[in-house]
Amino acid sequence: MERTHRVRRRVAATVCAAALVLPLTACDALTPGSAAAVPGPRSVPSSTAVPDGDTTLRLQFADAPLMVDALIAAFEKGHPNISVEPQYKTFSDYVQNLKLTMTSDTAPDIAQYAVGMTDLAADGHILDLAPYREAYDWDKAIPPVSLDQLTAGQTSEATGGRALFGVPAGLSMTGIYYNKELAKKAGIDGPPKTVAEFEDQLAAAKNADLTPLGVGALDSGGLHLWAALLNQLMPTDDYWDWVNGTKGATIETPAAVTASKMVIDWGRKGYYNDSANGTAQVDSTAQFAKGDSVFLINGNWAAGQLATVMGDNVGFFPMPGEKASAPTVASGFSVSYAVSSRTEHPEAAGAFLDFLTTPEAGQIISDNGFMPPNPDAVKKPEGVLADIAEGHRRAVADDGITTFPDFAAPAMLDRLRSGVQKLIANRIDPSDYLDSLQDEWEEHHAE
Amino acid sequence: MPSRPPVQQPPDVRVRTTEVRVQSQAPRRRSPYRGYVYVLPAFAIYFCFAVLPALHTAYLSLFEWDGVTLGDWVGLGNYQEIFQDSILRRSVLNALVLVVFFSFIPIVVGLAMTGLLARFRRPGMGAYRFLFMLPQVVPLVAVGVTWRWLYGDDGLVNQTFRAVGLDGVTRAWLGDFGAALIAVGLVGTWVLSGLCMMLFLSGVQKVDPSLYEAARLDGAGPVREFVSVTLPHLRGEIAVAMTVTTVAALASFDIVYVTTNGGPGEQTTVPGLLVYRLAFSEGKVGLAAALAVVLGCLILGIVYLINRLSRSES
Numbered sequence: 001m002e003r004t005h006r007v008r009r010r011v012a013a014t015v016c017a018a019a020l021v022l023p024l025t026a027c028d029a030l031t032p033g034s035a036a037a038v039p040g041p042r043s044v045p046s047s048t049a050v051p052d053g054d055t056t057l058r059l060q061f062a063d064a065p066l067m068v069d070a071l072i073a074a075f076e077k078g079h080p081n082i083s084v085e086p087q088y089k090t091f092s093d094y095v096q097n098l099k100l101t102m103t104s105d106t107a108p109d110i111a112q113y114a115v116g117m118t119d120l121a122a123d124g125h126i127l128d129l130a131p132y133r134e135a136y137d138w139d140k141a142i143p144p145v146s147l148d149q150l151t152a153g154q155t156s157e158a159t160g161g162r163a164l165f166g167v168p169a170g171l172s173m174t175g176i177y178y179n180k181e182l183a184k185k186a187g188i189d190g191p192p193k194t195v196a197e198f199e200d201q202l203a204a205a206k207n208a209d210l211t212p213l214g215v216g217a218l219d220s221g222g223l224h225l226w227a228a229l230l231n232q233l234m235p236t237d238d239y240w241d242w243v244n245g246t247k248g249a250t251i252e253t254p255a256a257v258t259a260s261k262m263v264i265d266w267g268r269k270g271y272y273n274d275s276a277n278g279t280a281q282v283d284s285t286a287q288f289a290k291g292d293s294v295f296l297i298n299g300n301w302a303a304g305q306l307a308t309v310m311g312d313n314v315g316f317f318p319m320p321g322e323k324a325s326a327p328t329v330a331s332g333f334s335v336s337y338a339v340s341s342r343t344e345h346p347e348a349a350g351a352f353l354d355f356l357t358t359p360e361a362g363q364i365i366s367d368n369g370f371m372p373p374n375p376d377a378v379k380k381p382e383g384v385l386a387d388i389a390e391g392h393r394r395a396v397a398d399d400g401i402t403t404f405p406d407f408a409a410p411a412m413l414d415r416l417r418s419g420v421q422k423l424i425a426n427r428i429d430p431s432d433y434l435d436s437l438q439d440e441w442e443e444h445h446a447e
Numbered sequence: 448m449p450s451r452p453p454v455q456q457p458p459d460v461r462v463r464t465t466e467v468r469v470q471s472q473a474p475r476r477r478s479p480y481r482g483y484v485y486v487l488p489a490f491a492i493y494f495c496f497a498v499l500p501a502l503h504t505a506y507l508s509l510f511e512w513d514g515v516t517l518g519d520w521v522g523l524g525n526y527q528e529i530f531q532d533s534i535l536r537r538s539v540l541n542a543l544v545l546v547v548f549f550s551f552i553p554i555v556v557g558l559a560m561t562g563l564l565a566r567f568r569r570p571g572m573g574a575y576r577f578l579f580m581l582p583q584v585v586p587l588v589a590v591g592v593t594w595r596w597l598y599g600d601d602g603l604v605n606q607t608f609r610a611v612g613l614d615g616v617t618r619a620w621l622g623d624f625g626a627a628l629i630a631v632g633l634v635g636t637w638v639l640s641g642l643c644m645m646l647f648l649s650g651v652q653k654v655d656p657s658l659y660e661a662a663r664l665d666g667a668g669p670v671r672e673f674v675s676v677t678l679p680h681l682r683g684e685i686a687v688a689m690t691v692t693t694v695a696a697l698a699s700f701d702i703v704y705v706t707t708n709g710g711p712g713e714q715t716t717v718p719g720l721l722v723y724r725l726a727f728s729e730g731k732v733g734l735a736a737a738l739a740v741v742l743g744c745l746i747l748g749i750v751y752l753i754n755r756l757s758r759s760e761s
Contacts, residue, residue: 032510032518032732096727099515119730123516218622218710275600277711278622283599411729414709421711425624428712 168334170370216284548632549696557643591705
């Protein structure tokens with residue numbers, strides 16, 4: 001009995017020791033990440049000529065499958081020797097696996113641009129498209145501001161100018177929807193010209209016993225509201241510096257404090273739906289469509305649904321500035337596509353990206369509820385879609401499309417979401433909230 | 448009740464096992480390693496799929512790694528960060544509050560239901576068991592989505608309050624700073640009460656019916672009978688239920704992720720959710736691994752404590 005016990009203990013000890021020592025002795029090879037080769041910055045070739053012969057491109061994406069199918073069909077018609085194979089993933093799956101997918105040997109040729117792409121671009125896992133920007137003259141077809149969102153904060157080694165890591169198909173933008181019937185009931189006669197006027201309208205709606213503003217703060221509706229106010233108060237360049245991680249940038253500014261205070265004040269005055277913090281964005285949209293609130297903060301992605309349900313009863317305006325003469329500034333991004341540096345067909349991928357900038361593609365994008373990069377090339381939309389197109393046109397003209405604040409760091413989305421929830425419930429001081437954001441920012445941009 | 452199997456079976460079995468043991472003494476002495484050979488297949492699988500990944504996690508926790516590029520060795524730095532981060536500490540506290548709802552209340556409810564259902568065997572017992580077991584069969588994500596609707600603005604919970612005139616109580620339960628954690632906890636109570644009841648009911652069936660008969664002859668009422676006969680016999684099952692439900696509370700993820708995603712603020716943030724977020728969306732794999740190791744140790748410690756307590760009592 002004693003002997004077996006000893007043997008058992010000895011075996012157990014050996015196994016444990018082996019398990020501990022094995023990985024440690026081979027430390028170098030086992031350092032996490034050592035298997036992924038870092039190709040370093042790489043760009044597309046200077047030639048745009050697509051080689052002869054049949055080519056298949058694999059395209060992985062997470063948004064608007066119907067639009068992608070239609071785009072592919074139209075592209076293949078014009079390029080019979082290139083076929084594009086779409087691989088759809090749900091958004092959360094896509095984002096979570098993005099880094100693994102793009103660093104694997106089986107990376108797709110083309111992939112939808114998402115938050116993690118900045119790191120991938122820095123390590124050379126996606127191609128710098130700057131040479132094609134010049135060769136295809138994309139600046140003519142796409143507002144430069146939309147391309148400048150896709151530089152990953154880098155300079156192109158190939159052209160010396162700004163790098164480019166994606167080409168946008170549909171563009172997006174946030175703003176305020178309003179229910180025309182309810183607005184009239186509250187004595188509101190049209191979109192406000194200034195933030196102060198908007199506040200008066202919210203108060204008027206409250207006095208008329210209506211819920212003034214629908215916010216879906218359970219997920220990202222709250223941060224859209226905060227960012228919309230911040231856009232009006234903080235100089236756009238400072239905001240860009242912060243989101244892009246420029247050295248020395250900070251969100252702890254008086255303007256940001258004021259914006260955060262406004263979110264608190266509006267909550268205290270009862271301007272939001274009672275359960276804003278427990279309502280998802282989709283649900284806040286559905287409630288607005290039912291007539292539960294006069295205004296709604298959301299993005300153009302909700303327009304299709306609202307136009308279908310509410311018809312002419314819904315309108316849209318970008319958050320107005322402090323003065324009527326202020327430029328239109330709104331947060332927005334794009335459904336964009338990047339090219340893997342592992343692709344064997346960069347020229348064919350370039351041809352596909354160039355197709356996205358054509359009027360034909362623009363019409364497909366517009367038909368699917370997104371804003372095409374080049375609005376002049378498509379049929380004029382109607383109703384609320386026309387309001388959005390007009391708002392976007394003004395913002396682009398004023399160089400006022402900014403990215404969403406969560407692009408500042410991978411963990412920023414969670415900080416923003418929970419922070420704005422606290423602002424809405426008046427549970428945090430604006431300075432503490434901004435401090436938590438800046439902490440996260442500094443941690444990410446420390447390297 | 449007369450159809451139950453004879454009660455004398457346990458002693459029989461015991462006699463036979465001793466015989467087997469006596470017989471097997473001789474060959475085992477000749478080859479002390481023989482036992483390990485039998486264990487080897489199971490051990491190999493366990494080692495590859497449970498021990499090795501756990502060790503790998505512990506190893507990763509010593510690096511600062513974004514999941515893609517080369518990691519940096521930081522030693523115990525990640526652990527230091529865990530104990531300094533207020534959100535991480537907050538999440539552990541939330542998990543401990545959830546233990547009340549996932550473990551304590553379900554066990555009390557399970558015991559109460561066992562007391563009601565076990566005393567007499569009536570036709571239709573199977574139907575009850577099926578109903579109370581149902582929450583266990585439904586995937587937790589579906590449970591979460593359903594409860595999100597129930598707790599919603601116009602959900603059944605608020606409708607019920609309005610119907611009885613308690614309009615002042617209604618709120619968006621999952622978005623309310625005071626109510627969110629309790630609301631999430633009650634979902635856990637709903638899911639796990641059935642499991643506890645099932646465990647206890649099966650435990651009660653082993654109790655010798657003559658004990659109940661004796662208690663009744665001595666004039667014990669239903670409460671006395673429950674306390675003096677049923678409860679002591681369920682000690683093992685209670686320990687199992689406590690272990691399973693406590694682990695479910697401390698390692699909870701799916702219900703929280705689907706209903707509140709940790710909000711509002713950090714009111715319902717639990718360690719499991721943070722491990723997931725850190726590893727998959729924030730690119731801090733090392734920190735996530737360190738948190739997972741700490742969480743694992745905490746769970747092992749508490750489970751050890753539960754087992755120790757239930758053993759020393761007997």
